[in-house]
Amino acid sequence: MRSLHTVLFNGYYIEFFIHYFTKNIIFNSLSRTINWMDIHIIDAAVNATVNISFSLNKLLRKTDRGLMSDNSGAMLIGVVILLFIILIEGIA
Amino acid sequence: MSAIEIIFMPMVLALVLSFFLRSKAYINKYISLFLFIYMLGFSVSLFKKLPDEGYLQLGSFLDVSRFDFVLTLQVDLLSTIMLTLTAVLLILVTLSSWSMPKQGMYFNLLIAFSGSIFGVFMSTNFLWFFIFWELTLVPMYFLIGIWGAQKRVYAAVKFFLYTHLASMLILLAFFLIYKESGVFDMSLVKESMLMSPVLIWWLLFLGFAVKMPIFPFHTWLPDAHVQAPAPISVLLAGVLLKMGAYAMIRMVIVMLPETSQQYAWVVLILGLISMFYAGFMAIYETHLKKMVAYSSISHMGLVVIALSTMSYSGLSAALYEMIGHAFIIAPLFLIAGFLHQKTGSWYMKDMGGIMQKAPYISAIFILAGLGALGLPSTMGFIGELSILISSIQNFGLWMALVALSSMLGAGYMIWTFRRVIYGEMSASVKKSNFIMHPIEFLALVIFAFFIIVFGLFPNLLFEYINPAFSQFELL
Numbered sequence: 001m002r003s004l005h006t007v008l009f010n011g012y013y014i015e016f017f018i019h020y021f022t023k024n025i026i027f028n029s030l031s032r033t034i035n036w037m038d039i040h041i042i043d044a045a046v047n048a049t050v051n052i053s054f055s056l057n058k059l060l061r062k063t064d065r066g067l068m069s070d071n072s073g074a075m076l077i078g079v080v081i082l083l084f085i086i087l088i089e090g091i092a
Numbered sequence: 093m094s095a096i097e098i099i100f101m102p103m104v105l106a107l108v109l110s111f112f113l114r115s116k117a118y119i120n121k122y123i124s125l126f127l128f129i130y131m132l133g134f135s136v137s138l139f140k141k142l143p144d145e146g147y148l149q150l151g152s153f154l155d156v157s158r159f160d161f162v163l164t165l166q167v168d169l170l171s172t173i174m175l176t177l178t179a180v181l182l183i184l185v186t187l188s189s190w191s192m193p194k195q196g197m198y199f200n201l202l203i204a205f206s207g208s209i210f211g212v213f214m215s216t217n218f219l220w221f222f223i224f225w226e227l228t229l230v231p232m233y234f235l236i237g238i239w240g241a242q243k244r245v246y247a248a249v250k251f252f253l254y255t256h257l258a259s260m261l262i263l264l265a266f267f268l269i270y271k272e273s274g275v276f277d278m279s280l281v282k283e284s285m286l287m288s289p290v291l292i293w294w295l296l297f298l299g300f301a302v303k304m305p306i307f308p309f310h311t312w313l314p315d316a317h318v319q320a321p322a323p324i325s326v327l328l329a330g331v332l333l334k335m336g337a338y339a340m341i342r343m344v345i346v347m348l349p350e351t352s353q354q355y356a357w358v359v360l361i362l363g364l365i366s367m368f369y370a371g372f373m374a375i376y377e378t379h380l381k382k383m384v385a386y387s388s389i390s391h392m393g394l395v396v397i398a399l400s401t402m403s404y405s406g407l408s409a410a411l412y413e414m415i416g417h418a419f420i421i422a423p424l425f426l427i428a429g430f431l432h433q434k435t436g437s438w439y440m441k442d443m444g445g446i447m448q449k450a451p452y453i454s455a456i457f458i459l460a461g462l463g464a465l466g467l468p469s470t471m472g473f474i475g476e477l478s479i480l481i482s483s484i485q486n487f488g489l490w491m492a493l494v495a496l497s498s499m500l501g502a503g504y505m506i507w508t509f510r511r512v513i514y515g516e517m518s519a520s521v522k523k524s525n526f527i528m529h530p531i532e533f534l535a536l537v538i539f540a541f542f543i544i545v546f547g548l549f550p551n552l553l554f555e556y557i558n559p560a561f562s563q564f565e566l567l
Contacts, residue, residue: 026503031376034369043311046254 095150095165095214098134099224102127102207106200117196124199124206125186131206132179138172139556145563147279150214164217164277169560170411171213174338177415178213181330181422182206187535188323188426198239201231205327212335216279218266225339226259228332232324240319247319254312258302262339265295283348293351296344297359303336306396307366310389317385318438322429325381329388329425330418337395337414345402346564352402360400360487364494367393371500379438380512381428383504384421387464391417394497398479401486407561409478412553416471419542420463426536427457430528431512435520440508445517450526454513456536461509463543465501470547472501 010016064070093101105127109120142148147166154163167175185202192198208231211224229252237248269292270276273285283289302309313333317325345352352359370389377383391413398410428438430453435442447454463470466477476498483491528536546553 022503026372027375031372034372035376038311038369038373042308046250046311 093130093134096153096163098131099165099207099211099214102203102210103227106204106207109200109203110197117194117199120196120199120203121186121190124203125183127203128179128182128186128206131210132176132183135172135175135179138167138175139169142167142169142172147216161219161276162217163215163220164279165214166216166279167214168563169556170338170341173411173415173556173560174213174334175210177334177418178206178209178331181326181418184422184535184538185323185326187531187538188326189321190531191529192239192321192323194239198235201235205231205235209331209335213338216277218269218276218278221278222259222263222266225262225335226256228335229255232328232332235324235327236316236320239321239324242319243315244319247315251312251316254309255302258299258309260299261295262299265292265299268292268295278343278347281347283350286348289348289351290354293344293348293355296348297340297355300336300340300344301362304333304340304392304396305336305389306362306392307369307389310366310370313389314382314385317388317425318379318381322381322426325385325425325429326422329421333388333392334414334418337392337399337410340399341407341410345399345407345566349402349566356400356402359396363393363396363400365393366390366396367494367497368500369393371497371504374504375500375507377504378440380431380440380443380508381425381438383440383508384424384428387424387501387504388417388421390497390500391421391464394476394479394494397483397491397494401482402566403482403486404558404561404566405478405482406486407564407566408554408557409475409482411557411560412471412550413475413479415553416463416475416543416546419539419546420460420470420472423456423460423536423539423543424464426532426539427453427460430526430532434524434526435518437520440511442518442520443512444515445513445521446526447513448517449521449524450528452533453526453528453536456540458509458513459540459543461505463547465505466498468547469544471543471550472547474547474550 007013105123109123138148147168150165150167152162152164154161182202186199189195189198189202205228208224208227212221212228215221215224233248233252236251237244240247266276268288269281269286272287273281275281275285286292298309302312305313313328316328320328367390370386370393374383374386374390377386395410395413395417398406398413400406431443431446432438437443446457459470463472466472466475476494480492480494483494
């Protein structure tokens with residue numbers, strides 16, 4: 001009788017359930033996790049492309065110092081590659 | 093004024109105004125208001141001229157015979173509806189920007205934007221469509237980058253790069269279409285003409301998915317919304333996002349119906365994820381404008397779900413929801429911007445008790461919020477209900493879970509009402525006066541009027557929306 005009274009007195013715990021569900025399940029679990037994911041995975045992946053671009057930029061700048069010897073060396077490698085392609089095609 | 097003048101005249105006018113009349117910059121807002129009213133008149137006049145089926149030819153220009161580079165301007169009912177929506181929003185955005193600082197350049201950019209966006213909706217040549225599509229980015233970049241909040245440059249660059257990268261996919265798809273079909277006119281391309289429709293479908297879908305935006309390509313939007321001035325957020329949500337949805341209908345669903353049917357499940361899943369994901373994000377947000385931005389993404393998720401049905405009823409529901417979303421989200425953004433201006437904070441904890449200081453503005457905020465959660469007698473209800481019905485008809489009863497979006501909407505909106513509108517008055521609210529410029533308030537009233545009128549009499553819109561799709565051959 002006492003337990004029935006408690007259940008009725010608390011309105012079948014409906015309010016408690018709604019409060020628990022919205023606070024702990026929707027807000028603290030689902031929404032918080034999705035928010036974390038949005039910041040740390042999805043947006044971070046987008047921002048990572050920026051960092052990758054910067055890193056590539058740094059790397060490429062090392063190869064382009066504006067020195068005559070570097071430029072002529074790159075040109076020479078290019079000529080060798082072209083000659084190689086022509087040679088292969090000629091054989092084929 | 094002819095169709096070509098309606099596109100290029102605003103661009104020329106913006107340039108002219110930038111060089112002349114610099115000392116009388118305040119005149120620009122009157123010029124832009126007059127121009128946008130004229131553009132609305134032009135759009136409305138097209139409804140009478142439209143044939144029962146097919147396109148209304150508005151002319152071909154810049155015919156370079158060696159290339160298929162003709163600027164073919166033609167409209168059908170779908171594009172005319174989009175033109176009218178755009179013109180209405182441009183007028184209301186002008187009214188909402190009445191007290192904007194540095195007015196000269198601001199309105200010039202708005203005028204330039206109007207020309208390019210009309211070009212998007214009127215041109216059926218892929219290349220010209222693409223040119224106008226890209227041109228819309230330029231004024232938007234400056235509008236966010238100059239008039240935005242503290243991190244405006246970051247948001248403007250992110251917006252520009254993100255959407256521009258997506259545009260590259262679209263351009264690639266257009267060239268593939270040309271290579272395989274030999275035509276550049278979207279009204280002439282049929283799926284049977286293409287050898288690799290699947291690849292083209294994916295390129296176009298991904299390109300337009302960024303613009304709409306669909307999860308996981310949405311991250312540019314909250315940043316852009318938060319940093320953009322409030323009237324520009326209205327344009328972003330009301331016009332730019334709709335541009336993506338329009339292109340998705342026109343070039344993905346209508347042009348490639350078989351492949352769209354094949355991958356409808358992908359569209360559906362992404363739509364469902366967008367809707368729930370952004371809904372949960374909105375619940376967690378304490379930043380008012382960010383909350384509205386996520387609510388906007390959640391509603392676009394609903395539009396994507398409606399598109400995934402690939403049915404006439406689904407497309408009609410999607411278009412209604414697009415229009416409803418534009419009118420509902422606008423006052424929310426405008427009021428969020430106004431509250432930030434007055435309280436100096438974006439956070440809800442600093443905005444409690446607005447109702448006591450600004451009852452009319454609060455009432456409009458509540459009305460728009462109730463529209464966003466889909467309360468009957470508002471546009472939101474009709475939009476969500478028609479999407480729910482069409483998705484149940486097409487995918488079965490399990491799609492009733494779309495109705496949960498309304499529950500999520502209720503979660504974040506009613507909680508926002510409690511924190512922002514009601515509750516204890518915060519210190520920053522106490523010391524501010526919430527007097528809005530009467531013309532800016534008028535814009536809010538007009539938005540509220542549309543939310544209720546089209547919510548109570550949805551047939552005023554469906555009368556035009558339903559026939560807009562009957563000419564298309566869907567599977």
